[in-house]
Structure formats: C-alpha cells, structure tokens
Amino acid sequence: MEITSENPAMEEMIRAPDGLYGVAVTDTRISKSSADGTLTYRGYPIGELFEKASFEECAFLILEGRLPSRAELGRFIEELHARAAVPEKVYDIVRSLPTDAHPMDVLRTAVSGLGASEMSLSPRDQQYSIIAKMPTLVANCYRLVRGMPAIEPDPGLDQASNLLYMLSGTRPGKFDSWAFERELILYLEHDLNASTFTVRVVASTLADIYASSTAGLAALKGPLHGGANEAAMQMLLEVGTAERAQKYVQDALSQGKKIMGFGHRVYKKVDPRSQLSKALLRRLLEEDGEGDDLYRLCEAVEAAMWEAKKIPTNLDFYAAPIFYTLSIPIPVFTPIFAASRIVGWAAHYNEQLARNKLFRPDSVYVGPKELAYVPIEKR
Ligand code: ACO
DSSP states (O other), X not given: OOOOSSSGGGGGOOOOOGGGTTOOOSOOSSEEEETTTEEEETTEEHHHHHHHOOHHHHHHHHHHSSXXXXXXXXXHHHHHHHTOOOOHXXXXXXXXSOTTOXXXXXXXXXXXXXXXXXXXXXXXXHHHHHHHHHHHHHHHHHHHHTTOOOOOOOTTSOHHHHHHHHHHSXXXXXXXXXXXXXXXXXXXXXXXXXXXXXXXXXXXXXXOHHHHHHHHHHHHHSTTTTTHHHHHHHXXXXXXXXXXXXXXXXXXXXXXXXXXXXXXXXXXXXXXXXXXXXXXXXXXXXXXXXXXXXXXXXXXXXXXXXXXXXXOBOHHHHHHHHHHHTTOOGGGHHHHHHHHHHHHHHHHHHHHHHTOOOOOOOXXXXXXXXXXXXXXXXX
C-alpha cells in the first residue's frame, strides 16, 4: 500500500475492537495480569507478596523495579513520612466544597490543588510528594468537608495504619492494620486498566504527575472501575441476607443490571486478588468475633452469579466487606483504592516518559458528509 506524505498513518489505519478489547497498546515491565488467573508485580507472584511483604516494600518494588534492601526501605519510609503532611492551602480548597460532595470529587480537586502548589518541585520529588500525601488527603478530604478537624499523619505508623488512624481518629489494632495493608497491596497496581491507561495518555502529552493523577482519579471514580467497591457494598447491604441472594441476582440480571464486583476484562475464570481477599475476609471476621453472616451473604451472591452467568468476583467484591468490617465509611472505599494505586500510576507515568510516544489514535468517521450550510433563519 502506498503511503502518502500528506497523511502516512491514515493509509494503514486499523479499526481496533470496541473498548480496545484484546489490544496491547504498549510494553510494560511493571505488572502482568493473565487470563489464567495469575498476577505478578515486577515478576513476583501476588500471592507471595500478599503473604510476606509490607505495603511499603511492594510500593518500592513497583516504583524502582526491585525489592529494597533494609537500608533502602528505611530511607523510603522516612521520605514518605517527611512528605505526608498536606499544605493548609489545599485544605482551604477542600473546606470550600459542598458538605455532601463525593469523596472522590473532593480528592480529585485536592490533588489538582496540590499540583498548583508544588510546581517548583523536581518531577521525582513531585511523585514522592503525591504518593506520600495521598493517604493523608483521602482521610482528611473525607473529614474536612463534613466539618471534622483534619488529623495529622503519625510518623510512628506505617502507611496502612496511618490511613486507618486518620480516618477514624483511633489507632487501629494490629490485626486490622495487617488486614487493611493486605488489601492495599492488592490495589497497588494492575497493568493497563482504565485509570492507568488514562494516566499514560495524559503523561504522553508531557503533562505533570498531578495532571495525570487527576485524570486517573476521574477514570477511577466510575462504577465499572474503582467505583465498583462502593457499589458492591451498597448491593450487599441491599441484599441483606444469604437467603435473599439468589432472587436478588436473578431479578437484577433479568432487568439487565450489572452486578457490581463481578466480571473482569482479563480474568474470565478467577481474579487471584479476589480469592486472597475472600480468605482474608473470613479471617478478619473470625478475629473480630463478628460471626459469619457477612461471609455467608458474600458467598451466596458469588454462587448465584456463577450459577446464572459463570462470571467470577473481582477484587472489589471481597475488598468491600473487608473495608466495611474495618468500619471504613462506604464513600471512602474508592478513594482508598486511589491511595494505593497512585504508586502504580507513578510507575506507569515514568515508564511512559522513558519511551514516550504521544497517544493519538484515530476514529472511523461514520457521520453525515458534504452537507450544505443552512442559514439560521431558514432552519
Ligand atoms: N454483571 C452482569 N453481567 C456482566 C457483568 C456483571 N458484573 N460483567 C460482565 N457481564 C456480562 C456483560 O453484560 C456481557 O454480556 P453480553 O455478552 O450478554 O453482553 C458479558 O458478561 C461480557 O462482559 P463484558 O462487558 O464484555 O466484559 P468486559 O471485559 O467488557 O467488562 C467489566 C468488564 C466492565 C469489569 C464488567 O465485567 C463489569 O461491568 N463489571 C461490573 C463492574 C465492576 O465490578 N467493575 C470492577 C472491575 S475490577 C476493578 O476495577 C478493580
């Protein structure tokens, strides 16, 4: 095929499937999810990291591409603590928002505001700043719009404990912290999901990390993506008991509704993160002496959905009841996802810029052609 100098790419245009289904648009060394139900971060299986590593170790791994030495981990943690406090100017923006604003909207606005106040930092410092501040922002965006005072991060606590502490004002117990940290590890990174792709598209224009993350937050809010953990919990509360699960699922499906926390573009049989979360929910409920009603309810919805559609749970389905059991307010579920995923976004931002090519796909025009302009008085 002859390629014209006027528009060389046009001559070779490929019509990609809707939703870019099955299309790879870049190479990555950061993580890999596979249809066989496996997930690796930088080559390490997720199950092993979930069992053995801390959130900070995994964050370092994702950002730097290797596990840290003890000294490197110590410096990394110190740097996160040193940068965790949020400027008062950003809190002023947050306080000006409506009291019933969704925490994801507040967080997105706050990250934008943070960007406007940190333009003088180097790109590397900007990234560490936003990663360090995200848990503080998640907790205090929720608190401030509701008229509660902000809580400063405690330098004696790790990222997971600190986030729980800043949300509730109470230092969490050891097991609750550990369980929450496991979920944060699962949320850290997941190759080219919708929000990460969004971050890479914005990064490809050479915009900064704040612009890219603000766009990532916007993509994450939707219920087909990050918003699903919040929607899944609302649904579980609506179903109420295990005995009502089958009818609820059948009715919803017959009305053409989606069941939140189910289905995935990559994992069609099993999401490994969901399996790990399911076992964790059981342990957490036992540890907290909560009984097994919530676990039975989740299992019943899972079984009903498998029977009806052979669609498995995704991470959000079992993460939601874990957050709920930890007494986290439901509207903060998706911001918590962001507090962890910011690490993956930063790694992808860097990877994009290391071998950048502007994302600028094309579309097949199917609208009307060659219309004649009609003056307004004749329409
Ligand atoms: N409830 C009901 N039906 C579903 C669901 C669901 N949760 N998920 C998929 N399906 C159906 C689709 O309607 C479609 O049916 P059809 O062939 O009759 O039209 C079929 O299964 C195939 O699904 P697709 O939508 O093609 O799968 P896709 O890969 O495009 O979508 C998605 C994946 C968007 C996650 C989808 O499963 C969904 O909407 N799930 C609910 C929202 C959700 O839980 N999102 C969280 C994703 S994971 C994360 O962000 C951490």
